[in-house]
Amino acid sequence: MAIQHNIAIYAIHTNLDNVKNGVNHQIALRLGLNQTRILQPKSATLSKLQTYVPHAQVKQVLDALFNVGAGKIGNYSHCSFRVNGEGTFKALEGANPFVGQMGEVHTEAEAKVEVVFPSYLRHKLVQTLFEVHPYEEVAYDIFSLVNENQEIGSGLIGQLERAMEPTEFLAMLKEKMELSSIRYTEVSGKKIERVAVCGGAGSFLLKQAIASGADAFVSADFKYHEFFDAENRLMIADIGHYESEKFTKSLIYELILKKFPTFAILLSKTNTNPVNYYS
């Protein structure tokens, strides 16, 4: 029906769960968490490009690669590494060399340049390299990295402005997330300062939250037996699946508003939560 009426549908759920500025970021904003980072970063989503460039062209090549998204690590852009060395080549029949004589082995002072990039950018990056590199035959290597990607993964962890008593934290959580009730585990002799969050069903991250030194883990869909696993090391605060994700639409709203200022945006007022609370 949507296709017949020229309506585009863009459905996002778990992909929005797994980006740094997605569902969990929205919860962190509400709770005022600082110094946030991904609780369980995804690995093997990054690659490295290594290429060999004559000195005079290093800047133009690097700038072009940065422009299409290479060289971003955390809050840093323009990240690269280079070493100087010598490249050799002999232009054979049919070649049209940028430097050197046909049929003679040529030695050129070059820099080996390295940049990291998200693997999905690979084709764009190689295409850009070919466009901007002066050589007819561009020498380059691409490696798949097993490194963790700080920008993608499950859950988020951050710090509250100040440490709070557990009851004060629960009251703040109830107010900021507009909740009617919270299922939680008791913690004794502990203040809440470091908080892990995961919108939706997040009990699979409990071990990670404990290992990261969280004092509280705000998520949803914990089963009875899973609450026991907190073992007084942190407070599990189960705020409900729908409740943990309900502010995500304002994130999408703001994104569309920023990217397409001429769009008229209408937020649905329909509440799709099938869970009701009777008290």
Ligand SMILES: [Zn+2]
């Ligand atoms: Zn969900």
